Amino acid sequence: MSEFKALVVSEQDGRYVSAVQQRHVDDLPAGDVLIRVRYSSLNYKDALSASGNKGVTRNYPHTPGIDAAGVVEASSVPELVAGDEVIVTGYDLGMGTSGGFGQYIRVPASWVIKRPEGLSLRDSMVLGTAGLTAALCIDKLEQAGLTPGQGPVLVTGATGGVGSIAVAMLSSLGYEVAAATGKALQADMLTRLGASQIVDRTALQSGTEKMLLKEQWAGAVDTVGGDILFNVVKSLRYGASVATCGMTAGGGFAASVFPFILRNVNLLGVDSVELPLVVKASMWDRLSLQWKTDLHNLEREISLEELPEEIERILAGKMTGRVVVNLG
Template sequence: MRALIVEKDADGATRAAVQEIDEGRLPESEVLVAIEYSTLNYKDGLCIGPGGGLVRNYPHVPGIDFAGSVERSSDPRYRPGDRVVLTGWRVGEAHWGGHAQKASVRADWLVPLPEGLTTRAAMAVGTAGLTAMLAVMALEDHGLVAGRGPVLVTGAAGGVGSVATAILSRLGHEVAAVTGRPEQADYLKGLGAARIVAREELSEVTRKPLESETWAGCVDAVAGAMLGRVLKQMKYGAPVAAVGLAGDAAIEGALITPFILRGVNLLGIDSVMQPYARRVAAWGRITRDLPMDRLEAMVVPATLADLPRLGAEILQGRVRGRVVVDVNA
């Protein structure tokens, strides 16, 4: 089998290359999956490159999600030929992941491939799309409905932002897409964004306790100064789903004022350890609420050999949409 193997030398430098390895090197677990497609996320870029503190042991196979068919299983829930999807559970970080032709994983980590969805489409969705759907569901749980005002999506040209933009637009929301790359405006409008907001409009730190009520909801992938600004601009009782920290792990310039004077809700979205039932519900919503024609517009096709280059590019913010990796090409 072929796999992208990341190795670390005595000086701490890492290098990644596609290698032919014996299947026996895979960790022992309950289900062996013949992978058809994987994808590339920001975490994968870290694991392919410097590690980012995510990788425990080398050599390592990254890839935090994959889709394929069961080859063998010691768990009665899965039989050979069953189509499955895996996202999260620290696969590709602490455990060997999906940038390979096969993976050996626990049955609890798998979800049946939703009916009507191909393995390629599932990886066009991937962890990023699942996270976006979980964010939308959380916003809805906290009162977001169409017609109450524009919904902001930060980091909109990235994987989570792209899918969130498409889903929210499909659900009837007016989407305001934030990007620092003006050349992506047509792409974002094609996904359903009603307007484009330049990153510079929200990146300045202010000490104002509140600003004009503007946004009915927000999916935020940036954090940092931008999230600090956005919180002050939320409408009364509006929810913000925090899905990432591309800008900073801190919320710069944030005050308690939006929470206690406007009842703003800041919701943390974790896709790694989500319970099985919530994952199944989110995948069901994806098949219903994510327009597949717009999903295809996000796809950047790739092979295992492309991943060292793309891993570096995603860390530099140079990857748009969803990279879908054909591990058998």
């Protein structure tokens, strides 16, 4: 098959328009592995790419999709052969390189992980970059000393992709979870995922002028950044840590050294994009085995043709949980 369907974002009269179009495999970039994509997932970064954000994607027309799971169609490297089921997340996929919102991708072999036996291709995209990031955050917190039973672990942006998976995963690992959100109507969903406490986002937005806040959290996963992040830092218990991975509330915050010196706390940065492939593969193995989590309460499936509407929803802050894209 030389032609395939893909969501293509084009610039028209200063606006960025998304539409499903026919593309040709020969138009894909050079790479070691040609993959027939079966499933992808929708992430906030995909929506930014689809809306013309030049910090994510510089050149258009472009096919977004930072996640892809599918079957190798052709390969120039011996470790990957036709028929292998594989996962690709991060690196340049869906940013500068034609991404998972197309039925085919061509990528370097150094981006490709063989599907772990404990996950189906669809399961892997319910997780996607969001699930990988949530797992990396929890792993980093545990490396810093967090264990169940120490007290509540806060998750900010808890109805989003990373946040909702973090809530479910922490709960399944035996942690007491406090879920922070500005979407009060989603409290029931967060409770079903395992949250024992719902925190109104506005409660995390006050007190930016103070050097320290009341000690509350044994640990935290922050997906929003901004002043909320540093308010979380100021309310960590002595010796606790927050793993941060997002910036929807902003890339800067008002900070002081007080919590670090007086409470011995840690601010841990987490990246899931440029990690060495061996690290990603190790975490995917864990997600398929010890950390396998039931996520049926937060996922739904859409077609490629339904993507433009979903992209508008996520940009408007109305999407919750995980959206899996079935590419047929």
